[in-house]
Amino acid sequence: MPLPSRVSDLTSFDLLLSVAELGSIGRAAKAHGMSQPSASERLRTLEGRVGVALLERTSRGARLTTAGQLVAGWAAPVLARALDLDAGITSLRADRHSQLRIAASLTVAEYLLPAWLIALRTVSPDTATVLTAGNSVHVAEQVLAGRADLGFIESTDVPAGLTSRVVAEDELVVVVAPGHPWARRRRVTAVKAAATPLVSRESGSGTRQAWEHALGTAGIGESAEPLLEMSSTTAIKAAAIGGIGPAVLSIHAVRADLATRTLVRVEVSDLDLHRALRAVWPAGRTPRGPASDLLTIATRSVTHRADRR
Amino acid sequence: MPLPSRVSDLTSFDLLLSVAELGSIGRAAKAHGMSQPSASERLRTLEGRVGVALLERTSRGARLTTAGQLVAGWAAPVLARALDLDAGITSLRADRHSQLRIAASLTVAEYLLPAWLIALRTVSPDTATVLTAGNSVHVAEQVLAGRADLGFIESTDVPAGLTSRVVAEDELVVVVAPGHPWARRRRVTAVKAAATPLVSRESGSGTRQAWEHALGTAGIGESAEPLLEMSSTTAIKAAAIGGIGPAVLSIHAVRADLATRTLVRVEVSDLDLHRALRAVWPAGRTPRGPASDLLTIATRSVTHRADRR
DNA sequence: TGGGCACATAGGCTGTCCCTATGCCTCTGC
DNA sequence: GCAGAGGCATAGGGACAGCCTATGTGCCCA
Numbered sequence: 001m002p003l004p005s006r007v008s009d010l011t012s013f014d015l016l017l018s019v020a021e022l023g024s025i026g027r028a029a030k031a032h033g034m035s036q037p038s039a040s041e042r043l044r045t046l047e048g049r050v051g052v053a054l055l056e057r058t059s060r061g062a063r064l065t066t067a068g069q070l071v072a073g074w075a076a077p078v079l080a081r082a083l084d085l086d087a088g089i090t091s092l093r094a095d096r097h098s099q100l101r102i103a104a105s106l107t108v109a110e111y112l113l114p115a116w117l118i119a120l121r122t123v124s125p126d127t128a129t130v131l132t133a134g135n136s137v138h139v140a141e142q143v144l145a146g147r148a149d150l151g152f153i154e155s156t157d158v159p160a161g162l163t164s165r166v167v168a169e170d171e172l173v174v175v176v177a178p179g180h181p182w183a184r185r186r187r188v189t190a191v192k193a194a195a196t197p198l199v200s201r202e203s204g205s206g207t208r209q210a211w212e213h214a215l216g217t218a219g220i221g222e223s224a225e226p227l228l229e230m231s232s233t234t235a236i237k238a239a240a241i242g243g244i245g246p247a248v249l250s251i252h253a254v255r256a257d258l259a260t261r262t263l264v265r266v267e268v269s270d271l272d273l274h275r276a277l278r279a280v281w282p283a284g285r286t287p288r289g290p291a292s293d294l295l296t297i298a299t300r301s302v303t304h305r306a307d308r309r
Numbered sequence: 310m311p312l313p314s315r316v317s318d319l320t321s322f323d324l325l326l327s328v329a330e331l332g333s334i335g336r337a338a339k340a341h342g343m344s345q346p347s348a349s350e351r352l353r354t355l356e357g358r359v360g361v362a363l364l365e366r367t368s369r370g371a372r373l374t375t376a377g378q379l380v381a382g383w384a385a386p387v388l389a390r391a392l393d394l395d396a397g398i399t400s401l402r403a404d405r406h407s408q409l410r411i412a413a414s415l416t417v418a419e420y421l422l423p424a425w426l427i428a429l430r431t432v433s434p435d436t437a438t439v440l441t442a443g444n445s446v447h448v449a450e451q452v453l454a455g456r457a458d459l460g461f462i463e464s465t466d467v468p469a470g471l472t473s474r475v476v477a478e479d480e481l482v483v484v485v486a487p488g489h490p491w492a493r494r495r496r497v498t499a500v501k502a503a504a505t506p507l508v509s510r511e512s513g514s515g516t517r518q519a520w521e522h523a524l525g526t527a528g529i530g531e532s533a534e535p536l537l538e539m540s541s542t543t544a545i546k547a548a549a550i551g552g553i554g555p556a557v558l559s560i561h562a563v564r565a566d567l568a569t570r571t572l573v574r575v576e577v578s579d580l581d582l583h584r585a586l587r588a589v590w591p592a593g594r595t596p597r598g599p600a601s602d603l604l605t606i607a608t609r610s611v612t613h614r615a616d617r618r
Numbered sequence: 619t620g621g622g623c624a625c626a627t628a629g630g631c632t633g634t635c636c637c638t639a640t641g642c643c644t645c646t647g648c
Numbered sequence: 649g650c651a652g653a654g655g656c657a658t659a660g661g662g663a664c665a666g667c668c669t670a671t672g673t674g675c676c677c678a
Contacts, residue, residue: 003323006398007391010319014312020541026655038636040656051402059644059655066415066442067401069541073419074394076543080565081387082316088383089315092376093360106375110382115569133375178609231373232329234385255568256389260424261609300487300570335624347667349625354665368624368675620678627672634665641658648650 010082012046013075015039016054016064020072024061084114091117091131100129100290103139103148106206107170108277110233111252112298113152119297120290127290135206143280149291151280152298154206164278167298171251172211172273174198175263177243183264190271194220197227199239199247210275211248218271237263319391321355322384324348325363325373329381333370393423400426400440409438409599412448412457415515416479417586419542420561421607422461428606429599436599444515452589458600460589461607463515473587476607480560481520481582483507484572486552492573499580503529506536508548508556519584520557527580546572 007013011032018028029039047054054068064072091102091113104113109131117129132142140159142148151162158164174193176182188196194215201207215223227245230236233253240247241262257263279295281287287295316322320341327337338348356363363377373381400411400422413422418440426438441451445462452460453470460471467473483502485491497505503524510516524532536554539545542562549556550571566572588604590596596604 003319003388003391004395005320007395008319008323010312010317011314013394014317017541017543021539021544021547024655034635035637036656037638037658040658041635044657050398057656059642061655064541069415070397070401070418070440070442071394072541072543073415074390074397074423077565078387078390078394079312081383081390082312085322085380085383085387086313086316088379089359092379106378106382109379114383115571119569119571131379133379230330232326232378232381234326234381235330238330256386259564260428262424262428333624343666344668345625346627346669349627350666353626366625368673370624621676622678623674623676625673625675628670630668632665632667634663636663637661639659641656643656644654646651646653648652 006049007078010075010079012042013071014079015042016046016068017072017075017079019043019055019062020064020068023063025055025057083118087117087121088114088131091129093130099127100150100294101132101142101148102129102150102152102294103132103134103142104152105136105139105154105277106133107154107250107252108152108168109133111250112168112277116294116297120294123293123297124290127293129290140280143282146282149281150287150294152277153280154210154275154277156276158278158280161283162280163283164280165295165299166276167279167295168277170275170277172207172214172248172275173251173254174246174248174266174268175240175254175257176246176266177241178261178264179243180246180264182246182266185266186264187267187269189269190215190218190220193246193268193271194223196246197224199228199230199236199245200226201233201236202229202231207248207250210273214271214273315358316387319384319388321351322380323388324351325355325377326381326384326388328352328364328371329373329377332372334364334366392427396426396430397423397440400438402439408436409459409603410441410451410457411438411459411461411603412441412443412451413461414445414448414463414586415442416463416559416561417461417477418442420559421477421586425603425606429603432602432606433599436602438599449589452591455591458590459596459603461586462589463519463584463586465585467587467589470592471589472592473589474604474608475585476588476604477586479584479586481516481523481557481584482560482563483555483557483575483577484549484563484566485555485575486550487570487573488552489555489573491555491575494575495573496576496578498578499524499527499529502555502575502577502580503532505555506533508537508539508545508554509535510542510545511538516557516559519582523580523582 015028015032018031019025022028022031025039026036029036043055050071052067053065054071055062056065120127136153136155139151139153140162143151144161154170182188228239233249236247236249254263258265279298324337324341327340328334331337331340334348335345338345352364359380361376362374363380364371365374429436445464448460448462449468449471451457463479491497537548542558545556545558546566563572567574588607
């Protein structure tokens with residue numbers, strides 16, 4: 001399912017938002033470092049692609065039409081996610097000496113870090129960060145060896161020599177398409193869930209291990225072979241949405257789909273699928289500078305969630 | 310704040326996700342209707358922009374590296390929002406005869422319709438839709454005149470001649486930046502909120518009217534002049550995040566910001582800021598065909614939310 | 619050891635995008 | 649009433665990115 005080409009170039013939409021904010025095409029052009037005619041033409045071709053007028057041009061500037069407001073409203077989340085993506089990419093680049101080295105588990109790196117990094121950038125804009133992702137053991141190694149200033153892990157037991165603080169919570173959830181039989185009751189027993197073939201990550205992944213560990217803790221030694229093993233979260237979601245079968249994923253991965261009811265959550269009785277996500281650093285070496293800032297930002301999220309529940 | 314060019318072209322990221330799903334560059338290329346060398350080069354330049362290897366190339370296909378999984382994970386939400394945007398744009402095009410004509414208030418059109426339209430497309434892929442956005446009076450007119458098959462409004466009183474059903478709920482919320490004094494208490498009185506200059510939409514907008522109406526109902530006749538009037542939701546959020554002052558917006562507009570604590574919600578005592586969002590159609594003319602499908606999809610969301618609270 | 623599969627490289631072309639220069643319109647101030 | 653400034657549109661030309669076909673290279677397997 002390739003992306004429609006109409007929306008594949010974000011620059012024009014970004015320009016549209018700038019026009020909305022600044023009130024004129026010329027000022028928007030300047031804000032984007034391009035000439036006014038270029039911006040004018042881009043917006044014109046954008047209108048051509050959309051098929052309706054987005055701007056009301058006057059001799060004193062330009063305003064959005066109603067359609068323009070809608071398009072701008074739809075484009076804003078795309079650009080916001082794109083900023084997250086950019087923040088993540090920036091942190092992956094290892095080509096410059098960084099002031100802040102982060103090691104994180106995949107769940108934290110994928111779902112929480114981009115927003116933290118953007119927040120960090122507003123606090124200390126000049127901090128360059130480098131992110132290394134791996135499982136909890138790998139993260140602990142990096143931090144203990146001094147190759148990372150701050151680590152984020154998702155295991156319940158903190159490795160020796162590290163001090164930790166809970167910054168967020170993860171939870172595995174079972175989800176099905178709205179038309180699936182389980183979607184009606186919204187609850188299954190742990191035994192039944194274990195006996196049902198699920199769509200899941202490949203064996204050895206953190207998610208898969210956590211699922212099997214939770215079943216083991218509940219006294220269920222054996223579980224059914226997966227219905228389908230896929231290596232990307234997106235592919236698993238697509239399979240579940242397509243009705244292939246129930247899937248098990250991190251709640252962070254399906255939050256948006258639950259909100260729009262693209263997927264439905266199914267509670268699993270008698271099964272504890274929660275995991276604390278912790279920041280870790282060498283014992284006795286309290287984080288300072290940017291690492292301290294990031295820790296503060298990350299900690300904000302947990303106090304927030306605690307308040308709201 | 311222009312978008313970094315690194316992330317402005319979504320095609321390459323879409324291609325990366327296809328590689329993750331299909332397991333080879335060649336198959337991903339075919340899925341996107343391009344030649345294998347083109348895809349190969351695109352991915353290579355993408356890796357260059359990111360700065361690290363994203364793919365592990367073997368003679369039997371290609372797999373994502375750890376960094377590749379991260380980038381794919383960050384890119385997926387961008388593409389999902391882009392699909393929403395595309396669905397919205399498609400519904401704005403009036404160039405083909407449509408089977409389903411929708412009239413909707415700005416709030417519904419901006420925050421709820423894209424997801425509904427995507428869901429509708431999976432139910433009946435051949436349904437073409439045309440969307441007209443306007444205020445509640447305008448929507449009612451369209452539906453009554455037979456120029457729209459289904460309408461969505463946000464007023465409490467249903468215009469004569471129309472049957473309605475509640476499909477979702479809107480709520481105005483006051484938000485501030487995390488550093489703002491109000492962020493600590495998370496609660497202000499209605500009198501104090503009314504007396505404080507806020508960042509808001511321009512006079513005459515639905516949001517502004519609803520805010521003033523709620524104050525009036527609470528017996529507060531007069532409110533302070535706005536601190537700043539802006540014409541786009543995004544601009545208002547940017548102002549609030551920047552610490553200019555408290556802003557009042559639809560909860561749908563700030564949901565993501567509340568989740569990441571970019572903004573903090575402040576409850577306003579003794580003020581009812583809820584509004585039901587209703588679907589409307591001509592009395593006695595029960596929606597059929599695609600209109601009925603859309604109504605079903607829209608109604609799903611309200612039962613869902615009711616369950617979760 | 620050859621064939622098939624998958625990715626990489628080479629060369630050439632097309633199209634897009636951007637820039638500078640200029641024109642037209644409107645509003646404003648004298 | 650007129651001149652100037654601000655804002656958008658148009659014209660023309662040049663640079664670069666992206667795509668395609670054809671071909672090369674490495675690996676696996678029969």
